[in-house]
Amino acid sequence: MEQQNRKFKMIDVLYLLMMILPIVFLIGLKILTSPATTGISISGARIYFKLPMPIQDLVITEAQINSWFVMISIVGLCLYLTHGLKTQNILRRQHLAEWIVEKVEKLVNDNMGEYFSDFGPFIASIIGISAFSSLMTLCGLFPPTSDINVVAGWAILVFLLITYYKLKGGVLNYLKGFTEPIFVMAPLNVLGEIATPVSMAFRHYGNVISGTVISVLVVAALQGLSAMVLGWLPGFLGEIPFLQVGVPAILSVYFDVFSGCMQAYIFAMLTMLNIAGAFPQEEYEKRRQKKLLKAKI
Amino acid sequence: MIQSLDVISVNLWQILISLANLLILFTLVKKFLFGPVKNVMTKRQAEIDEKYTAADVAVDAAEKDKKEWEEKMQGADAKAQDILSSASENAKQRSEKIVLEAKERAESILRQAEAEAELERKKAIDGIKREIVEVSGALTEKMLEREVNTKDHRNLIDSFIEKLGDSDDTDK
Secondary structure (H helix, E strand, C coil): CHHHHHHHHHHHHHHHHHHHHHHHHHHHHHHHHCCCCCCCCCCCCEEEEEECCCCCCEEEEHHHHHHHHHHHHHHHHHHHHCCCCCCCCCCHHHHHHHHHHHHHHHHHHHHHCHHHHHHHHHHHHHHHHHHHHHHHHHHCCCCHHHCHHHHHHHHHHHHHHHHHHHHCCCHHHHHHHHHCCCHHHHHHHHHHHHHHHHHHHHHHHHHHHHHHHHHHHHHHHHHHHHHHHHCCCCHHHHHCCHHHCCHHHHHHHHHHHHHHHHHHHHHHHHHHHHHHHHCCHHHHHHHHHHHHHHHHC | CCCECCCCCCCHHHHHHHHHHHHHHHHHHHHHHHHHHHHHHHHHHHHHHHHHHHHHHHHHHHHHHHHHHHHHHHHHHHHHHHHHHHHHHHHHHHHHHHHHHHHHHHHHHHHHHHHHHHHHHHHHHHHHHHHHHHHHHHHHHHHCCCCCCHHHHHHHHHHHHHHHHHHHCCCC
16 A cells, blocks of 8 residues: 555656656756847747758757647646546546546537537647647747747648538538639638638737737836936946836736637637538538438438 | 747748647547546446446335335234134134033033932922821821721822822822
8 A cells, every 4th residue: 555655656756747847958958058148139939950851941949849848748747637537535636637628528519519529639739738838938938839830730730620521511512612602702712711720820829929029028128217217326236127027027927828828718719610610510411311321222 | 059030930841840749739638638537537427327226226125125024014913913813713612612511511410400309309209108108097097996997098098198299299
């Protein structure tokens, strides 16, 4: 019993380390690779190395590395939450795990209907990776969601799913959808189709990076203000930007925490609504009935 | 010197990597969070259902036992009543029989006694008759020794006694 308990706790610690170590590692990496000069600059992700690939070089940047480590963290969290699942006398973390699962399933069922009830893990992983990526700014790390490529990848996956479910109503039905309400509208309809993932990607990306930009601007402005107001203080005291203390943190609560979680939720919501809306329920039913009839004959 | 990307720079491979990332995370979350949790939830539901059915079965069995016992108790009551009534019936019959026998015996004893008494009475009557005859004979003999014919007297007395006997004994 005692030994079992110890083993259980050891595994717990391992999972917790799996959650925390990637973040610590990333912070270390950031500190080691940060340039010494700390001028105000707004730029994209830092490039770690380049791999020559056809069409375009593959650049491994902070965004990629960070999102991989966030994934490891999320998996560690999942493992920790589901460690020691029981049917009775459940641990507190199992309450949390069950709460998450139930909430996500309810969200999916409410927004997508019965047919899409298997979408729970997908929506959960979208919310998880998006929220945790955005929240990385709290550790001073580069949030992968402020790289357009990362968000575009998710949006394209959603677009593929939308198209897949549209095709469930038959290819002809899918193509016919572009000529509605009249044939001339076809180019606009195609544009509208493409606009969905583009708008999703840019909405998410723009929200996160605008937070970063505004934060940087505010910090720079506060530095200038501080130098102006408190510049008369003697010696090095005048050089310390006192006004930078505290104020950016308040902004960070909105731009990093609130906006990050909000965008994750919005992205998941749009994913659900777009996929569920793309699925032609009636056409699908008709086709299935036909197929069943054919199978009977 | 570490370079940075531009703020907006589209890279096809990065997009593909990100897409694959989401897919991989989806499978991992499904495997490590949703799978086990849903599994345990269905297991718990099954356990609860099982317990409920077991409880139902137990309640049914108890209900059945109760009914059986009640029936048995009622049967026992009836049986006890039966035994009591049959016992009292028996006792009654026996007592009646005993009383009857006793009566019969008493009657027979009475009859015997009566018969004996009758016999005695007859004997006594005969004895008395004889004695009376003898006594009266002797008396008359002594009174009329010399002049009266004993034979006549005897007849006379006999007829007298006969009349006497007739008056109080109808059997004769």
